[in-house]
Amino acid sequence: MRDPQTYLRNNREMWRQWTPLKAASAQYDLAGFRAGGCRMRALERAEVGEVRGRSLLHLQCHVGLDTLSWARLGARVTGVDFCAEGVATARSLAADVAPSAVFVEADVLDLPSHLDGAFDIVYTSHGVLGWLPDLRRWAEVVAHFTAPGGFLYVFESHPAAWMLDNKVEHPELKLRYSYFGESEPLAFEYRSPIAVPEAELPGVEYAWGHSLGDVVSALAAAGLRVEFLHEWPFVAWRMLPFMTQDQDGWWRLPDGLPAMPLSFSLRATKPST
Template sequence: MKAANAGGSRDPKAYVLGNRELWEQWTPLKAASAQYDLAGFRSGGSRMRALERAEVGAVHGRSLLHLQCHVGVDTLSWARLGARVTGVDFSSEGVATARSLAADIDPTAVFVEADVLDLPAHLDGTYDIVYTSHGVLGWLPDLNRWAEVVAHFTAPGGFVYVFESHPAAWMLDNHVQEPRLKLRYSYFGEEKPLAFEYRSPTAVPDRQISGAEHVWGHSLGDVISALAGAGLRIEFLHEWPFVGWRLLPFMEQGADGWWRLPEGLPAMPLSFSLRASRPPDKPAEERSGPQSDGE
């Protein structure tokens, strides 16, 4: 896999459309793979990790919006835990697969095909919980706009929960096969995305898809500042020495499903989780301030 900064002065939307075309090719391959095991998922159970369940808390009876939901497995895992769910993805193939799963698992689940940054034009209402996770922020060219959308859909008194790979981990050279940490990419994002050519889906490594994916780097400060700037209050930020997939060739998977660096390498953050809340609306009398009696 070859990486380079994307050249030219293309509009970010052109890169997003190119990424969408790539996902339209990837998604059917992933959905049919043993790694995804959608037939097994249909038969029951939740694939939501215990750590995320603990940090999000009880979801029974609460409305949950899942941004960049892919084929809806995590979305429907929350549904099986009692949430009223809506999932959003820009891939028509992903949304079609999610709707097919929902027909067998939770017919009340709603799946919307839309670019997250344009979502207010495609979806109404607010949600108790806005959820996003596992390798999604790099597909977004504008994190401030993303945070505005998140805040727009978070109900007063509700919160957003993010579980994502750590920006520091994305600095590492994923071409190195032996257990050695080598820096390759900048920590700080640039206006132009990185282009990765001829990338195979991780679930189907033997299938090569002709084309390029374009991803944007976002620092941890970018994420926090964007959410705070949109009016959300950061409740916690946790950094973790594991990640949800094999980010580097020599990572090892534990019994808990997380991927870690092998023993002997220095510990470093590989993922992070954060929760940010929208303050409740103030009562009308409090918003208007003390009333004068006219004297």
């Protein structure tokens, strides 16, 4: 087995190149966000609850759009990402949106070496756990930064959905990948998915599979208590080419295909004593 740091360095370099292209894209619409946008959907806001005046740590925050959305809802936010270009973009946004927001450049699994304190809410979402080679260590970091009585909230793509072949163009659910993660990550050849064609950069990203049992067991081993685990028939982005978007912005399978879990939300608390 190769050193996971080899793959992580590759992924960091990929994001170093892609982040400026993504930040300039219409999909990210940074100008619109500066003008007052908020990316938190009603479902996430309802499950997290009131955040006004509470401290919130956002792990793997990318360019900080979700982090600063929580700030607009009243949270005192800190965002963390391993990509220097993403953190720089987040800090630039924060200067216009929430000057008190803090952004830290660090690998999540090594975060205790870069950040002090504990938070009322630890938040992570939408396609990030697959970038991590070690969920047990991730859960330990989450528990370390969750204040007693505080909680973790995860909204993530469902491991069952990652089994599907995402290259199939017509409406068919075709299994391609194992549900259970392996020691070696999967390699995906991509071009920057948002950049304009003339600026596309080829790249290979490495991702680790984690079952739902892996997630829950890692959190339990770290001393957190799961309050709920909800499975949903939609996801935050077009995971498969033939998905359609609903009025709330979620992407769903078209009519005629069997319903299956595409994402899940989880809340886990840290005991007060």
